[in-house]
Amino acid sequence: MKIYKLLTVISLLLTIVSCGSNSNPKKNVFRVTTNATKGNISIDKTLNLNIENIKNHTVDSVVYKLNNTLVSATVNLKNHVLGKHPIEAKVYYNGGETEVVNSSVTILNNKTPKILGEKNYKIINEYPHDITSYTQGLEFYKGKLYESTGQNGESKLRQVNYKTGAVEKNIDLADAYFGEGITVLNDKIYMLTWKAKIGFVYDVNTFKKESNFSYGESKEGWGLTHNATHIYKSDGTENIWLLNPETLIEESKIQVYTNKGKISQINEMEWINGKIYANRYQRNGVAIINPKNGAVEGVIDFTSLRNKVTQHDKLDVLNGIAFNPETNTIFVTGKRWDKLFEIEIIE
16 A cells, blocks of 8 residues: 555656646747858858748747847948857747847958068067066156066066166065066056966056956956056957056957957057057967957067067067157067067068
């Protein structure tokens, strides 16, 4: 009798579960299709959005969104940002039913980046640089050079006399923080840390820390630069985040892409004549990025510079790029390099 009752209870439970699962079956009657090849399409093309009607229902209308923005079924991509973007289609069918289906598309640039080699730049000067500095950020502000360095227990923020290499101001970060990139705006130095998801704001004149700020969707802190309206933040991926300079909230992002695909490990950055110049970690090149859409328009190959510094066991990669508007030249160094190079670009 006990076994019979137990079997009866199990049977009832299975019936309830079965009824519950059948009462609201998952819909799968439409699919988004596009004219993208393997999910990729060039920015000079028109994106065509369609719905595949798997079960031949009567479609009343379809509302499309690309990157969370309402669009028509044909989208001119000319002014769109590059990268991987979500597609959403809300399908109205059978006189009252709806289904939301999702997909994605990757928008690529339509031009190959221009490669600038040794013949495209000239070394104007070589200056001494602290060989112990694990350089992360480098930036001129009102004629002064500011530098941040990394590694736990070694991270610093400095004002440096770039001609002599002398340290004019210095503060050490707590050992818990791995220092990253900096930018200077309105007499404030903004400095990132790597994995602590926190940044610091200092007074440029006193080096007194004024406040902290937290990261948003970006996972790590790598590089910073700015223009008149936003602070730009890299996080080691292909993403560059646009921060509100007052609130330091991540308001939007661009994705760094070529005509072939994404470019990740975007690191130290500098705003130069309307473009973002960016080091890529573990690379000897500097990417020239269009901040409007994320396109890599050029790459400067600085491979030869590493061979011009003192070779030693702790010598590390190219990192650190600063633009001096007073001389209209670019300054480049690396992690534990003993030289700072002043360079003129010749295209």
